[in-house]
Amino acid sequence: MREITYAEAVREGLSQRMREDSDVFVLGEDIGVYGGAFGVTRGMIEEFGPERIRNTPISEAAITGAAVGAALTGMKPVLELQFSDFITIAMDQLVNQAAKVRYMYGGKGHVPMVVRTPSGSGTGAAAQHSQSLEAWVAHIPGLKVVQPSTAYDAKGLLKAAMEDPNPVIFYEHKVLYKSKSDVPEEEYTIPLGKADVKKEGTDVTIIATAIMVHKALEAAEELEKRGISVEVVDPRTLVPLDEETIIASVSKTGRVIIVHEAVKRGGFGGEIAGVIAESEAFDYLDAPIRRLGALPIPVPYNPVLEKAMIPQVEDIIKAVEETMRGA
Amino acid sequence: MAKEIFMPKLSSTMETGTLLQWFKEEGDQVDVGDPVFEIMTDKINIEVEAYEEGILLKRYYGVDEEVPVNGIVGYIGKEGEEVPDQPGETPEDPAVEKAEEKEAVIENTSSSETEVSSDKKVRATPAARKKAGETGVPLHTLQGSGPNGRIHKKDVEVSGQQQERVTPLAEKVAADKGVDLAGVQGSGPNGKIYRRDVELPAEEQVPAAETISTAYEGTRRFIGDRMQQSSSEIPHVTLNTEIDASVLKKMRAELLPVIEKKTGKRLSYNDILVKALGEVLISHPQVNATFENNSITRHQESHIGIAVAADFGLMVPVLRDVEKKSLSLIVQESKELAVKAREGRTRPDDMKQGTFTISNLGMYAVDHFNPIINQPQAAILGVGRLHDKVIAVNGTAEVRPVLSLSLSFDHRIIDGAPAAAFLTELKEKLESPYQLLI
Numbered sequence: 001m002r003e004i005t006y007a008e009a010v011r012e013g014l015s016q017r018m019r020e021d022s023d024v025f026v027l028g029e030d031i032g033v034y035g036g037a038f039g040v041t042r043g044m045i046e047e048f049g050p051e052r053i054r055n056t057p058i059s060e061a062a063i064t065g066a067a068v069g070a071a072l073t074g075m076k077p078v079l080e081l082q083f084s085d086f087i088t089i090a091m092d093q094l095v096n097q098a099a100k101v102r103y104m105y106g107g108k109g110h111v112p113m114v115v116r117t118p119s120g121s122g123t124g125a126a127a128q129h130s131q132s133l134e135a136w137v138a139h140i141p142g143l144k145v146v147q148p149s150t151a152y153d154a155k156g157l158l159k160a161a162m163e164d165p166n167p168v169i170f171y172e173h174k175v176l177y178k179s180k181s182d183v184p185e186e187e188y189t190i191p192l193g194k195a196d197v198k199k200e201g202t203d204v205t206i207i208a209t210a211i212m213v214h215k216a217l218e219a220a221e222e223l224e225k226r227g228i229s230v231e232v233v234d235p236r237t238l239v240p241l242d243e244e245t246i247i248a249s250v251s252k253t254g255r256v257i258i259v260h261e262a263v264k265r266g267g268f269g270g271e272i273a274g275v276i277a278e279s280e281a282f283d284y285l286d287a288p289i290r291r292l293g294a295l296p297i298p299v300p301y302n303p304v305l306e307k308a309m310i311p312q313v314e315d316i317i318k319a320v321e322e323t324m325r326g327a
Numbered sequence: 328m329a330k331e332i333f334m335p336k337l338s339s340t341m342e343t344g345t346l347l348q349w350f351k352e353e354g355d356q357v358d359v360g361d362p363v364f365e366i367m368t369d370k371i372n373i374e375v376e377a378y379e380e381g382i383l384l385k386r387y388y389g390v391d392e393e394v395p396v397n398g399i400v401g402y403i404g405k406e407g408e409e410v411p412d413q414p415g416e417t418p419e420d421p422a423v424e425k426a427e428e429k430e431a432v433i434e435n436t437s438s439s440e441t442e443v444s445s446d447k448k449v450r451a452t453p454a455a456r457k458k459a460g461e462t463g464v465p466l467h468t469l470q471g472s473g474p475n476g477r478i479h480k481k482d483v484e485v486s487g488q489q490q491e492r493v494t495p496l497a498e499k500v501a502a503d504k505g506v507d508l509a510g511v512q513g514s515g516p517n518g519k520i521y522r523r524d525v526e527l528p529a530e531e532q533v534p535a536a537e538t539i540s541t542a543y544e545g546t547r548r549f550i551g552d553r554m555q556q557s558s559s560e561i562p563h564v565t566l567n568t569e570i571d572a573s574v575l576k577k578m579r580a581e582l583l584p585v586i587e588k589k590t591g592k593r594l595s596y597n598d599i600l601v602k603a604l605g606e607v608l609i610s611h612p613q614v615n616a617t618f619e620n621n622s623i624t625r626h627q628e629s630h631i632g633i634a635v636a637a638d639f640g641l642m643v644p645v646l647r648d649v650e651k652k653s654l655s656l657i658v659q660e661s662k663e664l665a666v667k668a669r670e671g672r673t674r675p676d677d678m679k680q681g682t683f684t685i686s687n688l689g690m691y692a693v694d695h696f697n698p699i700i701n702q703p704q705a706a707i708l709g710v711g712r713l714h715d716k717v718i719a720v721n722g723t724a725e726v727r728p729v730l731s732l733s734l735s736f737d738h739r740i741i742d743g744a745p746a747a748a749f750l751t752e753l754k755e756k757l758e759s760p761y762q763l764l765i
Contacts (some may be wrong), residue, residue, distance in 0.1 A: 284454050284457070326472070326473030
């Protein structure tokens, strides 16, 4: 198998689907010749033309509203929001339209659309271009939420998202776009709602999303040298959430740390912690559930502060060691 | 709602009860009045009955475990009801009240001594609690290794290993010989496995003439602690005297067939002594007294405790209102009390409210001894053997049957002279025992 980047995997998945399914089209700001803010759609306009790779005005509300309408009339739009921070502008279309239509009309209409949008800090893009707001949409019934952490997962999950009859928010991490992994050339599907145990271990479970999966794996490697066997679970999709895999892992290890880049307060880690506490895994907990998330501040522009704001490998190591001591 | 089964408080001094056996398994149907378990307490074994009807949901303690008074021993409720894994704390007031309410039938308990062993909530992880529930390790006995003493699973596991009922030596021998300890019956307390159990296969085990150690607990401990307390608290003075038992002996010989015919029971010297004490005590209220809570109570009735040697230890059932009773009634009742005591059927009620105690070792080669006072009573009479002795009678040496009496009294509340006067009057009554018939 060959290695390709996360961005290439998304492009490949998108292109392969568009070749198979003429209902799929892409819309967004500067996605044509420019190739999008992070170059994900680069070259696609040459293959599919401006009819299916549609540049739009700078209005997230308009892009999303157009996509909802297209989806309702039988198309399968994939829209790109340059930065996931701008999802706030699209929120009314997503929350009050896309998420509701199928329910409100008794299933007579459905909205098979995918919102691709890059999230996360680490690029020096500051407060308005670095946030992780997945918890906002995860709260809304009717929206599915995907956070792939590897190129392989991105391609497989994107196919599942495009084939899903519901609106799916597909978070791509900016810093991960250049990360590489083995990706099959042919199309494949990773079903939504299926977590992946990225590393097996026995002493403690780290549940990590997006870029934190990589930090957790790095921490696990170091902790392994210190005699602590860490299991790293990547939920991959927040909605639907693979509770079974999480509960099984925590029941096995008896200790759990939940790590995400989003602000800890009100973050999805609280939801995962709640799922664990309410489950039979409770009986196996031998230390308090612990969450690591960003500090409750806007993402700083200063790269040192930007780094300090979100959990780093050392923070995870420290948290694991404290949890092992029962602290 | 599941109802707790409490360890009853059967006497004012009872602090814990030891579980002797369960009559019901978890899941068994229990009706009101069914005996649920048997406990050993202050001197007695007693069956505890159910106050509720339902299913026995939980048994928190095993045989030989001690349970604090008013501690929760188990739960009765409906099939499938949830009950705590641990007995936990006795809920403060309601439980105490409830328990005392129940006990009120048996006695008017003093309101003190209703504390439960642990008043602090146990800090333990869910995993530790689950493990403790499975292994029956009481969490409140553990020292947690986590912050603020939080108990983790490994703390429970370590303690479980320590509680394995096998000595380290036995474990080593078993490992050397490849013996599976699971199949070995321990000969120690609670089936603890000693080396000898491992060395001899079960069928070859013969009761060896080895010293056997038993725990200082239960009845033995209760008696011992009371003796210790009395001996150390009370300034004992013992007065000794000998009585000429010629007439006493003659009278007993004459009355024995009469009383045997009437009651079917044999008149003993002790019965005549009890009869005499019953009368003499009434005229010596200073001796017929109890001393409790800085208060001396002088009694108008003679409730005489009779020391009985049972296999499991000393029992002192009380014969009430002796001064009002005929000799034949005394014979009848004291024999019944003695039989009950030896069979371990003495009820707490039978041992209460004594005002004086008699301890008779006359069947042994004991001339006299210094008895220890049975608190809160003020005095006790020790009775030695009746045997022939040469004594001076009207200036000549004669062989007469002689009985020795020893009166121990509490010098805090009785002085020497009144105690001596009591003993003297008792001696006179017993030397001229027909006076008792007046």
